[in-house]
Amino acid sequence: MELMVLLNALVTRLLFVLHSLIGVWRVTAAKKEPKYWLLALLNLLLCLETGLTLKFKQGRGYKWFSPAIFLYLICTVPSLWLLEIHHGTQYCGNEPGAVQVNLSNQDFNQSRDSSHGSERTDHHIIQTAKVFVNQLSTICETVWTLALHQTFLLLLVVGRWLLPIGVEITRDQLSQLLLMFVGTAADILEFASETLDIEDVRKNYALINAILAVWTWSMLQFPLDLAVQHIGCKQTASTRRIPSLLLCRYSAELWNIGVSLFIQDGPFFIVRSILMGHFRIFNQMLVFFTAKNILVVTLQLYRLAVITLDFRATILQKSRKGEVGCCPCEPYEASTHAIADQDTEMKEVVAFPPKEESQAPSEEQ
DSSP states (O other), X not given: OOHHHHHHHHHHHHHHHHHHHHHHHHHHHHHTOGGGGGGGGGHHHHHHHHHHHHHHSTTOOOSSBOHHHHHHHHHHHHHHHHHHHHHTTOOOSSSTTOOXXXXXXXXXXXXXXXXXXXXXXXXXXXXXXXXXXXHHHTSOHHHHHHHHHHHHHHHHHHHHHHSOOOTTSOHHHHHHHHHHHHHHHHHHHHHHHHHHTOHHHHTOHHHHHHHHXXXXXXXXXXXXXGGGOXXXXXXXXXXXXXXXXHHHHHHHHHHHHXXXXXXXXXXXXXHHHHHHHTSOOXXXXXXXXXXXXXXXXXXXXXXXXXXXXXXXHHHHHHHHTTOTTSOTTSTTHHHHHHHHHHHHHHHHHHHSOOHHHHHHHHHHO
């Protein structure tokens, strides 16, 4: 096992556990009930996955799916749910989003003065840490929740980058996947913050749960790598069917379209349409992002139509050439084999002339 692979696998999962524990701490501090520390036990699943990955995969990832990212979602999403629900009845004393913290140097100077007579530097460090934690506790709860949302999405992208890749995915595919995740994370953060910050939404408990359910559903695309990987196509009888051939050639693009329609932009559009149509909630940003979702869904359907027409044209072209059984995901394979077979036949004709022609003169004699 390579040392760098082992280090990346352990450090990334350690960051996941640390961020999850911070979320549990904030839930316990907001609810003021120690029983919520039991949420930290979910990290045991991540520890178990780490041990199994190091033993059976030598620290490397799996094909099409990342168990570490999925378990990180399981460990962190419940804390964010509880914070958002509690956030519905908690408001900052100042303007929305303002940070109620006074990080003056006076408290730190007091800690220095209290430890000045002591020769041990660890006492000074402990006092400074206590002051810092006390100052963090004065930050507005809404700011804490938003910060956890932001760091959660950033850590998903950075963690996927740091996690060792498997042999099935290349670095080129990983770079494409990370760029997609950056845009996806920005859209998801905008959806959660923009809808849950509406005052009328905060007064409706069922609506908050519905929005959080759609938000959780959209997060499930992060553990999957299907958007950049093609499914292999073998020349078998089952792959001669039209749906199998279509999936063979456009598997990554079809998955990308399906994610947009059924996991992200489609559900986001439905939620925003319900807010405007049923609950009569209107603001400039809500209307803009609804129009954006409509545009994305329309373009994805247009892309699906283009792919279908292109695939149909390929099938018709191959049927005219008598190559219906060939998989269109490798359009040049059949023609290459045909040319090679023709060259082989020509060489055989030149090297070995037909026996009938060679025996004709002997019969005349």
